[in-house]
Amino acid sequence: MERIKPRTLSGFMELLPPRQQQMERIMAILRRTYGLYGFTPLDTPLIESSEVLLAKGGGDTEKQIYRFTKGDADLSLRFDLTVPLAKYVALHYNELVFPFRRYQIGKVYRGERAQRGRFREFYQADIDVIGDGKLDILNEAEIPAIIYETFTALGLRRFCIRVNNRKILNGFYAMLSLADKSGEIMRTVDKLDKIGAEKVRALLTDECALSPAQSDEILRFIAISGDNDTVLRALDGYAGRNEIFDAGLAELKAVTAHLAAFGVPAENFAVDLTIARGLDYYTGTVYETTLTDHPEIGSVCSGGRYDNLAEYYTDRQLPGVGISIGLTRLFYVLSEQGLLNDALPSAPADVLILPMTENVGAAASLATQLRRAGLRTQLYTEGKKFKAKMSYADKLGVPYVVFLGEDEIAKGEISCKDMSSGEQITAPLDAVAAQIKAGLARKNSGAVILEK
Amino acid sequence: MERIKPRTLSGFMELLPPRQQQMERIMAILRRTYGLYGFTPLDTPLIESSEVLLAKGGGDTEKQIYRFTKGDADLSLRFDLTVPLAKYVALHYNELVFPFRRYQIGKVYRGERAQRGRFREFYQADIDVIGDGKLDILNEAEIPAIIYETFTALGLRRFCIRVNNRKILNGFYAMLSLADKSGEIMRTVDKLDKIGAEKVRALLTDECALSPAQSDEILRFIAISGDNDTVLRALDGYAGRNEIFDAGLAELKAVTAHLAAFGVPAENFAVDLTIARGLDYYTGTVYETTLTDHPEIGSVCSGGRYDNLAEYYTDRQLPGVGISIGLTRLFYVLSEQGLLNDALPSAPADVLILPMTENVGAAASLATQLRRAGLRTQLYTEGKKFKAKMSYADKLGVPYVVFLGEDEIAKGEISCKDMSSGEQITAPLDAVAAQIKAGLARKNSGAVILEK
Numbered sequence A, B: 001m002e003r004i005k006p007r008t009l010s011g012f013m014e015l016l017p018p019r020q021q022q023m024e025r026i027m028a029i030l031r032r033t034y035g036l037y038g039f040t041p042l043d044t045p046l047i048e049s050s051e052v053l054l055a056k057g058g059g060d061t062e063k064q065i066y067r068f069t070k071g072d073a074d075l076s077l078r079f080d081l082t083v084p085l086a087k088y089v090a091l092h093y094n095e096l097v098f099p100f101r102r103y104q105i106g107k108v109y110r111g112e113r114a115q116r117g118r119f120r121e122f123y124q125a126d127i128d129v130i131g132d133g134k135l136d137i138l139n140e141a142e143i144p145a146i147i148y149e150t151f152t153a154l155g156l157r158r159f160c161i162r163v164n165n166r167k168i169l170n171g172f173y174a175m176l177s178l179a180d181k182s183g184e185i186m187r188t189v190d191k192l193d194k195i196g197a198e199k200v201r202a203l204l205t206d207e208c209a210l211s212p213a214q215s216d217e218i219l220r221f222i223a224i225s226g227d228n229d230t231v232l233r234a235l236d237g238y239a240g241r242n243e244i245f246d247a248g249l250a251e252l253k254a255v256t257a258h259l260a261a262f263g264v265p266a267e268n269f270a271v272d273l274t275i276a277r278g279l280d281y282y283t284g285t286v287y288e289t290t291l292t293d294h295p296e297i298g299s300v301c302s303g304g305r306y307d308n309l310a311e312y313y314t315d316r317q318l319p320g321v322g323i324s325i326g327l328t329r330l331f332y333v334l335s336e337q338g339l340l341n342d343a344l345p346s347a348p349a350d351v352l353i354l355p356m357t358e359n360v361g362a363a364a365s366l367a368t369q370l371r372r373a374g375l376r377t378q379l380y381t382e383g384k385k386f387k388a389k390m391s392y393a394d395k396l397g398v399p400y401v402v403f404l405g406e407d408e409i410a411k412g413e414i415s416c417k418d419m420s421s422g423e424q425i426t427a428p429l430d431a432v433a434a435q436i437k438a439g440l441a442r443k444n445s446g447a448v449i450l451e452k
Helices: A017-036 A059-064 A082-091 A137-154 A166-175 A179-189 A192-206 A212-222 A228-236 A243-257 A327-336 A361-372 A386-396 A406-411 A429-443 B017-036 B059-064 B082-091 B138-154 B166-175 B179-189 B197-206 B212-222 B228-236 B243-257 B327-336 B361-372 B386-396 B406-411 B429-443
Strands: A047-049 A067-070 A073-077 A100-109 A121-130 A159-165 A269-271 A282-291 A302-306 A320-326 A351-355 A377-379 A400-404 A414-418 A424-427 B047-049 B067-070 B073-077 B100-109 B121-130 B159-165 B269-271 B282-291 B302-306 B320-326 B351-355 B377-379 B400-404 B414-418 B424-427
Touching: A017 A100, A017 A121, A017 A137, A017 A327, A047 A082, A067 B067, A082 A100, A082 A121, A121 A327, A137 A159, A137 A243, A137 A282, A137 A320, A137 B361, A159 A166, A159 A243, A166 A179, A166 A243, A166 A282, A179 A192, A179 A212, A192 A212, A228 A243, A228 A269, A243 A269, A243 A282, A282 A320, A320 A327, A351 A361, A351 A386, A361 A377, A361 A400, A361 A429, A361 B138, A400 A406, A400 A429, A414 A429, A424 A429, B017 B100, B017 B121, B017 B138, B017 B327, B047 B082, B082 B100, B082 B121, B121 B327, B138 B159, B138 B243, B138 B282, B138 B320, B159 B166, B159 B243, B166 B179, B166 B243, B166 B282, B179 B197, B179 B212, B197 B212, B228 B243, B228 B269, B243 B269, B243 B282, B282 B320, B320 B327, B351 B361, B351 B386, B361 B377, B361 B400, B361 B429, B400 B406, B400 B429, B414 B429, B424 B429
Parallel strands: A159 A269, A351 A377, A351 A400, B159 B269, B351 B377, B351 B400
Antiparallel strands: A047 A073, A067 A073, A100 A121, A121 A320, A159 A282, A282 A302, A302 A320, A400 A414, A414 A424, B047 B073, B067 B073, B100 B121, B121 B320, B159 B282, B282 B302, B302 B320, B400 B414, B414 B424
C-alpha cells in the first residue's frame, strides 16, 4: 500500500501527552476562576455564515480569514470569540438576562504568515459582561480582580495589570485640539516601549506634524506614572477643561477605588497612560497585563469597555466589557521559557496495576475498587516481562505502581511502589489507597506555572 | 447602519446558558470517567491537510467533507477523531509509550443533509487504546466497564452494552461457505430490529441469493440469546469447524470472563450476535450501547477492535480498540425526551450579592471573600430598584441571594435568602457560607440525566 507521510499543518499546535496534561490543567483553572466570578460557559459554532461573521467588513484581518463554500453556503471560520458573541446576544436577546456574563474558551482561526510562535489555530479564553442599554462602571472595576485571580491561580506572582481609559486619552487630545489626529498619535505613542521617548517625539513632529510644544505636552502626559494616588493627582491637574476627559477620569477613579476590596494588591496594578488598545472598538477602560520578567511577550490578557457590541445585527445598544487571553500563544511562550511546572504529575494514571498472576480477575477487581475510590487507575494488560512492565511505568511517569501476585492475593493485601521515592509498602487496599491519595495531594500541590 | 440578520447555521448546535451548563456537566463527567481509566486527553487540529485526512480515500463520507483551499493548501475539517488519532500516533510514534491510551472530546464536521436532530458540527467523545504490534484481549474486556461507569456516572441505569465478535460472524459465514457474501449478509441481518425476521429471510433468499436452508441457519444463529452462559454454550455447539470462529469464541469468552471483576452488572450486558458495525474496519470485539427505554435512538456508544489503525501512514502494525459517543446527538435526544435533569442548578453563579448601600466597597469585599471560599459569586452591579434586582435573580435561577445593607455591615453579618425555599437567615459570613455550601451539595447531588 502506498503510504502518505503523516504531518500536522504548520501553525497548528499539537501537543504530546505530558504537555497536553499541562494545558488541561490551565484550562481547568480558567474554567474554575471564570466560574467563580459568575460567568456562564458558552460554546458557539466554529463555522458561521460569512455574511454574519464578516458583517463588520474585513479590515486588516479579512485576508487571514478561512472562508469557503459548501454547496450554496458561503462560510467562514471564526477569527475571534467576540463576533460570535455579538451574534449570539443579538440572536438570543429575548432569552438572555442582562447583565449577561459569559466565558468562552475556544479555538479561532487566522491564516497568518507561518512563523515560529505564531498560530493559525489558537485558543482564546474570553470573558465579557454585556448590559442592555446601560452597564455600570462597577463591571469595569471588577475586571482587574478577575485577571488577578486567574493569573494567581495559575501560579504567577510577578505580573502587572495596566489600566487606562480611552476617554482620558480622547479628552486630552481634544484639549490640545488634536482630536482629529488622536488615532495617529495613539499609534505612535504605542511605540514608546519599543523605540523610546526621543524617537516618539521625532515621529510626532515629523509624521504627525505636531508642534514641538504639542509633542512635549503629549510626552509629559504619557510619562505620568507612580502609584494610583500619584497618577490620579497628576490627572486632576488636567480636569475641568474637557468633558470627555473629566468623565474618563471619574471612571478611572471608580475603577481604582475598590481594588483592595476586590482583592487586587497594589503591586499587581498600575494606571498606565500609554495603553490605548485598538482604535475604533474600545470606548472606556482598557486593560493590558504584562509579565514583569518577560516584557518581550507583550500583553497576555487584554480587553476593555465597548459601547456597542452588536451594532451590525441589532438596533439595541448593548454595551460591554471583556478581556481575552490568547491561550495558545501564552502556553507556547511559557513552554519556551521553561516556566511550566514539569514536576506536576502528567501521566494518564495515578496508579498502574501490574498483575503478576495468570488469572487477571483479581487485578481487574482491584482496578475497579481503586477507580471507585477516585484514583485514576490503569491495568497493565500486556503479557510482557517484569522489566518491560516497569520500563513502561517509568516512561509513562506514573506516580504509583501496584503489584498483585499470589502472595498479596492470598493475604488480602497489595504492594505499592512510589516511583519517585522508590519506597514500597505492602498493606490492605484501604491503607494503600489512603497513602496514595495523600501522596498525590502532595505531588499535585504545586502551581502549573513556576516563576523562576 | 444596515443590519445583518443574526443567525446560526442550520445543523450547528448552539445552546442557551442553562442547557450549556448541562452539557458542561456531561463533558466534565466524561473527562473524569475517561481519566479514571487511565486515558490521557488529546487535542488535535480541526483542520488537516486533505492529503493526510483523506489518505484512506473517501467512500460514502467524501461528499460530506468540508474541504477548501487557503493559499496553496488543500485543507479539510476532520470528520471523525479516529483519522486524526491515526495520524498523531504515526507522526509521534517515537515519543509515545504503548499501549497508548487516549481520550478526545472534540468537534467534527460532516456536511450532511440538514434535518431535525442531524448535526453538521458535533462532538464526539472517543477513547482508544493502541498497541505496538500486539494488543492483549484484556483491553477489549475492559471496554464494557468504561461504558458502564460512564453511563452510570451520567445517571443512566436502564441501558445495555451489547457485544459481539467479528471473527465469530466471519467464521460462521465461512462455515456456510458464504465468506464472500458475508458483508452483504451482515448488512441485511443488521436490519433485523427494524424489519423483523421474516423480511430479513426474504431479503437473504431474494437479494443475497441464499438457499432457504442457509437463510434458516443464519436466522437460527442470530436468534441465539439469553445470559452469557447460555449464549456461550450455544456457540460452543459451532466450535471446531472453523479456526476464525474458534478464535472469536475464545475472545468473546475472555471478554465476558471478567465482567463482574470489572464491575459490570449482568443486566447491563448482553452478547448480541446481530451486531456487526461497519464492514472493513473492525476485526474482533464490537460494541453497541442502547438505552432500554429508547431503542429508537439506536446505539449511543459504539466501537470495537481493529488491527491496523494507521496503515495509510506507516508500515507499523498498530492494533487498537476504541469506543465513541456521539455527544451532540445524544444530548439533543436526551433534551428532546425530557431526560435532562432541569432541577440541577444551572445559573452562572451560586450566590448573587445585592449591595443595598451607595458605597459598594463592602459588597466587593464580601464577593472576594465568598469567591475565596470557593463559592461562585456574582456581584449585582446595576443601579436598579430592589424589585428589578430580585427579578434578575429569579430569571437567572441563582440559588442564593445575599443582601448587604447598612445594618448588616454595622453588625458584621450578612443576610442570605435560599431562592427555592424562600428561607432567609442573617448571620456572620462564615456561618452563611457553610450553610450555602451544604445547600449547594444537596442541590447539586442529582444526576445530570434522569430516567423516567
